[in-house]
Amino acid sequence: MTYARFSLLDRREFLTKMGAAGAVATIALNETGSLFATAPAASPISLPPLPYAQNALAPVITENTISFHYGKHHQAYVNNTIKMIAGTELEKAGLEEIVKRTAGRSDQASLFNNAAQVYNHNFFWDSMKPGGGGEPRGKMADKINESFGSYQKFVEAFSSAAASQFGSGWAWLVQEGGKLKVVKTSNAETPLTTSAKPLITIDVWEHAYYLDYQNRRADYIKAFVEKLLNWDFAGKNLV
Numbered sequence: 489m490t491y492a493r494f495s496l497l498d499r500r501e502f503l504t505k506m507g508a509a510g511a512v513a514t515i516a517l518n519e520t521g522s523l524f525a526t527a528p529a530a531s532p533i534s535l536p537p538l539p540y541a542q543n544a545l546a547p548v549i550t551e552n553t554i555s556f557h558y559g560k561h562h563q564a565y566v567n568n569t570i571k572m573i574a575g576t577e578l579e580k581a582g583l584e585e586i587v588k589r590t591a592g593r594s595d596q597a598s599l600f601n602n603a604a605q606v607y608n609h610n611f612f613w614d615s616m617k618p619g620g621g622g623e624p625r626g627k628m629a630d631k632i633n634e635s636f637g638s639y640q641k642f643v644e645a646f647s648s649a650a651a652s653q654f655g656s657g658w659a660w661l662v663q664e665g666g667k668l669k670v671v672k673t674s675n676a677e678t679p680l681t682t683s684a685k686p687l688i689t690i691d692v693w694e695h696a697y698y699l700d701y702q703n704r705r706a707d708y709i710k711a712f713v714e715k716l717l718n719w720d721f722a723g724k725n726l727v
């Protein structure tokens with residue numbers, strides 16, 4: 489065995505270098521002095537289970553789209569985030585902390601982009617439910633009417649923001665200063681880094697709708713608002 493010839497100093501140096509390289513798995517010494525690899529340390533960052541089956545939003549969003557969007561795109565953002573924080577001071581940080589601490593830092597742009605996309609997608613899956621959409625009831629209805637004048641005015645503002653986001657990004661219903669308003673963000677940007685509290689979001693990256701709607705983003709937005717929007721989730725996010 490090659491490692492049996494390592495001196496203790498060699499082994500310590502090797503362990504130090506492995507740590508500096510940010511290895512996810514841990515190389516350790518057992519009681520006999522032999523090197524062995526342990527299982528990767530659990531990360532606080534993970535891909536949460538979808539709140540419904542992958543075919544539950546069809547035909548508005550098909551299982552095919554969800555399988556790529558959740559299983560490939562979202563999973564990749566999670567994997568990238570875990571790799572980038574390994575061995576850094578953010579290794580044990582929660583997702584929201586990572587997003588907030590890397591926002592606006594050019595030297596952390598890649599980590600911010602991936603972590604914020606994990607956060608935004610977590611939020612997006614919860615923003616939809618099978619049989620959702622239509623007018624809210626109760627307190628949410630009151631807040632919508634107070635802030636926009638009517639449900640229809642909210643639909644116009646939200647749909648317009650989602651449709652006019654140039655390129656990739658997101659439209660959001662947020663709460664700020666006691667009122668609701670609509671904002672849009674580009675790429676991975678998120679209201680989490682602002683004073684506004686996110687209530688609902690729609691993903692308008694092409695990967696969210698292109699397999700089902702091709703270039704017809706407006707049709708995707710209309711279907712989201714009328715058939716999927718999860719007002720229960722929005723209500724839980726109200727301050």
Ligand SMILES: [Fe+2]
Pocket residue numbers: 557561609691693695696
């Ligand atoms: Fe997405």
